[in-house]
Amino acid sequence: MWNPAMPLAAGKSLGEQAYETIRDAIITLELAPGTLIYENEMAEQLGISRTPVRDAFNRLIAEQLVDVLPQRNRRVAYLSEDKVRESGFVRLSLESRAFRAVAGRWDGSEPFRRAEREIGLLLEQQAEAAREQDAVRFLRLDEAFHVCILGLAGNRTLLDVVGQMRGHLNRVRLLAMKELEQTANLVQEHAELFERLRTGDAEAVGRLLEAHLGKLEEELPAIKEKCPEMFRN
Amino acid sequence: MWNPAMPLAAGKSLGEQAYETIRDAIITLELAPGTLIYENEMAEQLGISRTPVRDAFNRLIAEQLVDVLPQRNRRVAYLSEDKVRESGFVRLSLESRAFRAVAGRWDGSEPFRRAEREIGLLLEQQAEAAREQDAVRFLRLDEAFHVCILGLAGNRTLLDVVGQMRGHLNRVRLLAMKELEQTANLVQEHAELFERLRTGDAEAVGRLLEAHLGKLEEELPAIKEKCPEMFRN
DNA sequence: ATCAGTATACCTGTATACAAGTATACCTGT
DNA sequence: ACAGGTATACTTGTATACAGGTATACTGAT
Numbered sequence: 153m154w155n156p157a158m159p160l161a162a163g164k165s166l167g168e169q170a171y172e173t174i175r176d177a178i179i180t181l182e183l184a185p186g187t188l189i190y191e192n193e194m195a196e197q198l199g200i201s202r203t204p205v206r207d208a209f210n211r212l213i214a215e216q217l218v219d220v221l222p223q224r225n226r227r228v229a230y231l232s233e234d235k236v237r238e239s240g241f242v243r244l245s246l247e248s249r250a251f252r253a254v255a256g257r258w259d260g261s262e263p264f265r266r267a268e269r270e271i272g273l274l275l276e277q278q279a280e281a282a283r284e285q286d287a288v289r290f291l292r293l294d295e296a297f298h299v300c301i302l303g304l305a306g307n308r309t310l311l312d313v314v315g316q317m318r319g320h321l322n323r324v325r326l327l328a329m330k331e332l333e334q335t336a337n338l339v340q341e342h343a344e345l346f347e348r349l350r351t352g353d354a355e356a357v358g359r360l361l362e363a364h365l366g367k368l369e370e371e372l373p374a375i376k377e378k379c380p381e382m383f384r385n
Numbered sequence: 386m387w388n389p390a391m392p393l394a395a396g397k398s399l400g401e402q403a404y405e406t407i408r409d410a411i412i413t414l415e416l417a418p419g420t421l422i423y424e425n426e427m428a429e430q431l432g433i434s435r436t437p438v439r440d441a442f443n444r445l446i447a448e449q450l451v452d453v454l455p456q457r458n459r460r461v462a463y464l465s466e467d468k469v470r471e472s473g474f475v476r477l478s479l480e481s482r483a484f485r486a487v488a489g490r491w492d493g494s495e496p497f498r499r500a501e502r503e504i505g506l507l508l509e510q511q512a513e514a515a516r517e518q519d520a521v522r523f524l525r526l527d528e529a530f531h532v533c534i535l536g537l538a539g540n541r542t543l544l545d546v547v548g549q550m551r552g553h554l555n556r557v558r559l560l561a562m563k564e565l566e567q568t569a570n571l572v573q574e575h576a577e578l579f580e581r582l583r584t585g586d587a588e589a590v591g592r593l594l595e596a597h598l599g600k601l602e603e604e605l606p607a608i609k610e611k612c613p614e615m616f617r618n
Numbered sequence: 619a620t621c622a623g624t625a626t627a628c629c630t631g632t633a634t635a636c637a638a639g640t641a642t643a644c645c646t647g648t
Numbered sequence: 649a650c651a652g653g654t655a656t657a658c659t660t661g662t663a664t665a666c667a668g669g670t671a672t673a674c675t676g677a678t
Contacts, residue, residue: 165631190659201633206660207443214447223640224660238542245478309471309553313546320542398661423629434663439630456670457630 167204170194171211178217178228179322180288185382187228189218215319230384236324236372243317244365247298250305250314251345251361255354263304270300271346278342282335287326290335295322297342301349321368328371331378338364400437403427404444411450411461412555413521418615420461422451448552463617469557469605476550477598480531483538483547484578484594488587496537503533504579511575515568520559523568528555530575534582554601561604564611571597 164172174194177183195205209226212218219229258264274297281290295318302311329335341364348356376383397405407427410416428438442459445451452462491497507530514523528551535544562568574597581589609616 167631192659202660203632203634207631210440210443211447214444226660235542238540241540242479242543242546245482246475249478307471307474309468309550310475313475313549316546317542400661425629435630436662436664440661459630 165204166200167207170198170200170204171208173198174208175212175215175217175319178212179319179326181323181326181382183228185228185230185323186384189226189228191226215316217319231324231327231382232385233372233376233383234385235320237369239317239320240365240369243314243321244362246310246314246317247302247365248358248361250302250307250310251349252354252358254301254304255349255352255357257304258349258352267300267304268350271297274300275339275343275346278339282339285333285335287329287335290329290338291322291326294338294342324372324375325368327375327379327382328368331375332371334371398437399433400440403431403433403437404441406431407441408445408448408450408552411445412552412559414556414559414615416461418461418463418556419617422459422461424459448549450552464557464560464615465618466605466609466616467618468553470602472550472553473598473602476547476554477595479543479547479550480535480598481591481594483535483540483543484582485587485591487534487537488582488585488590490537491582491585500533500537501583504530507533508572508576508579511572515572518566518568520562520568523562523571524555524559527571527575557605557608558601560608560612560615561601564608565604 174183174189183189189209191202191205191209194209195202198205209218213220213226217229218226220226274293278290278293278297281293298314298318299311302314305311341360345357345360345364348360407416407422416422422442424435424438424442427442428435431438442451446453446459449468450462451459453459507526511523511526511530514526531547531551532544535547538544574593578590578593578597581593
């Protein structure tokens with residue numbers, strides 16, 4: 153299970169904080185797939201009442217990170233090969249198109265210069281996280297990398313959808329990094345991707361991204377083998 | 386506003402029913418974009434308490450059909466040119482790819498035969514709805530047409546995402562049909578699309594779909610001109 | 619008349635009480 | 649020992665009470 157009494161951040165509503173806390177616990181696998189979760193129990197752990205916890209659960213259900221059983225119990229969604237394939241397809245379709253569009257537009261204007269600085273920093277931090285085998289931190293930095301580039305495409309809706317897809321993919325990616333320890337390559341791929349983006353080579357960007365994102369599916373059978381209890385189907 | 390005392394369907398939870406009822410009112414424009422909505426008022430109209438209404442609002446907020454103002458009031462989301470372009474891009478990217486995949490797989494097997502029967506029926510009903518200028522009914526049949534074909538692609542996640550995008554697009558489409566009265570062409574396009582799908586002409590399917598979905602953006606300026614109060618930006 | 623300050627009327631966020639349904643455990647009868 | 653039935657303990661769904669904050673309206677002073 154998951155017992156540390158989690159501190160809630162300030163400034164936002166309790167429901168919002170509960171949502172972020174629980175979601176974070178789910179996508180970092182602190183809250184294991186298949187775990188039954190109860191409003192009462194969670195409320196007690198967070199030191200709040202059922203109402204904001206209920207709100208948080210509902211949001212997680214909408215995101216499909218939590219499933220509702222026929223008996224109306226809630227359980228942290230199992231990982232699923234189908235879900236990974238499906239989300240991966242959606243993510244690749246959208247991100248590939250957006251990345252290529254950004255490559256075509258890259259120039260020396262201010263938003264791009266700012267992005268160059270930010271990405272340079274992110275790549276250093278990613279290398280650091282990879283050296284230290286800090287998978288959770290690496291995933292956050294990876295997310296920042298993709299978001300930074302997608303932001304340049306100027307399609308907020310697409311960004312949101314890709315974010316949702318990442319929610320489903322990240323747990324498996326985390327597992328892949330923890331169990332298979334291949335983060336070094338990923339940083340290298342990011343660096344290449346960035347280089348091609350800057351030089352406006354849209355064709356190469358598409359190809360690299362496809363390989364970059366496709367890796368997860370290749371690793372899927374090995375991951376499933378190592379942690380069968382986290383998967384269903 | 387929106388005053389008829391809406392009857393709630395049976396079998397589901399009040400929250401679920403409230404969600405469906407309110408969502409339906411929003412996407413059919415019975416509840417106009419920009420309308421401020423209150424938990425109390427809505428609860429009274431539906432004859433239930435605030436709690437399930439609150440749940441319904443939260444789901445609609447997650448779907449971005451309802452916005453939260455800085456003062457935490459809720460308002461039915463305005464239509465937005467940006468949102469239409471963004472959702473349209475996402476929808477086209479995904480649906481085009483899925484349709485082409487389905488075209489490549491079409492054969493005489495059972496799922497496809499069933500789809501052929503269903504689509505034949507849908508096309509007839511669409512022609513009928515178009516003759517009677519019943520825009521709401523037409524949109525529902527249009528949705529069924531697209532869902533029927535996407536279902537054959539076997540990607541549940543993609544289906545959900547496209548469904549979300551349609552939520553943002555449908556209000557504008559409804560307006561387009563009500564104000565511009567061009568439904569006849571749409572049925573014709575569906576028929577052509579269907580014909581190409583059956584004969585496995587993926588290239589033509591992609592081209593037709595692009596034109597089919599792209600129409601909305603072309604009509605956008607005219608719609609905005611006719612109903613400026615429903616738009617913001 | 620205008621502006622400031624206070625009081626009031628909402629609305630949402632949160633907590634809690636209550637209802638209804640389901641699984642479990644126990645107890646009884648065979 | 650086992651099956652069937654009842655009681656109990658928990659669960660979520662719903663209603664309601666309460667708190668905090670914001671805008672509005674009113675009152676009083678300049």
